[in-house]
Amino acid sequence: MTLREFYEKTGADYDEVIRRMLSEKLILKYIKKFPEDCHFEQLRKSIQEEDYKTAYRAVHTLKGLCLSLGFESLSKPVIKLTEELRVGITENAGTYFSAIAQGYEDVIGWISSLSC
DSSP, X not given: OOHHHHHHHHTOXXXXXXXXXXXXXXXXXXXXXXXXXXXXXXXXXXXXXXXXXXXXXXXXXXHHHHHHHTOHHHHHHHHHHHHHHHTTOOTTHHHXXXXXXXXXXXXXXXXXXXXX
């Protein structure tokens, strides 16, 4: 899969990501590092333990990564959970996390399919 095809799958505008990050080489460098980032696992653990302060920090960082890299499909539930945890709403955390987990697995799969 090409980088443009990858971004079509994520729902992002490839041209906008290139404009913001300046080169495919730089984008690929950070995309390839994304699976190594610990914040998704930290979010999973903190949601399971109902540690919403840690969950907020993890999801907020994950939000920044998703928005910076243009992972539109994953950023939507991440943003929703960030907004709710910011104001102390925790009732929907598990539901949002399920959507985040599915989106995360999709992105990881697409990253592994990149031919660049």
